[in-house]
Amino acid sequence: GENVEQHPSTLSVQEGDSAVIKCTYSDSASNYFPWYKQELGKGPQLIIDIRSNVGEKKDQRIAVTLNKTAKHFSLHITETQPEDSAVYFCAAKEGYGQNFVFGPGTRLSVLP
């Protein structure tokens, strides 16, 4: 089955700097890769996603890149703000199976 690794587990950046979180997956047939943001005491919230037929997707300060050959995808946040502080999860949907597997999460702290 699918296995998703995520690095780093914690990340601290200065306000205004960029943050990058990377995930690797094992199932080469996986075809959908979302990123979720989870604030304290709340459920995860989808912030951006990418499908396997696309290499990059941007939404304002957030972008996701996908390298199918290397089986990794990354979240890029530019011009970080204190409200970006949260735990971020990547996930991958198995291509042939039914499972939807999450990475272990990255705790991002944006320091003012």
Place this chain on the structure above:
Amino acid sequence: DSGVTQTPKHLITATGQRVTLRCSPRSGDLSVYWYQQSLDQGLQFLIQYYNGEERAKGNILERFSAQQFPDLHSELNLSSLELGDSALYFCASSVGGGFTDTQYFGPGTRLTVL
């Protein structure tokens, strides 16, 4: 507020017991997903229902079961509870039946098994 409601917010019970968690999806959403979040296992997908039918199954234990009713609300039943079942249980909903539709998560039910 995502529009997804979950009850109860907190649940404390003993080992060996059975509990039922309830989820009401956003108006118009046909899919309901159940997830477990624990310190040990992280976030895990359990099961998905679409318009009353089971659509996808993840890491759901045999002691756990779910269903979606004609009014589209869903219930997750957890039986023969163990200490390790203590976790946050999230429900999410989406319009369609595929995982590529945006899933909206509820606030979760915190289950504590003593």
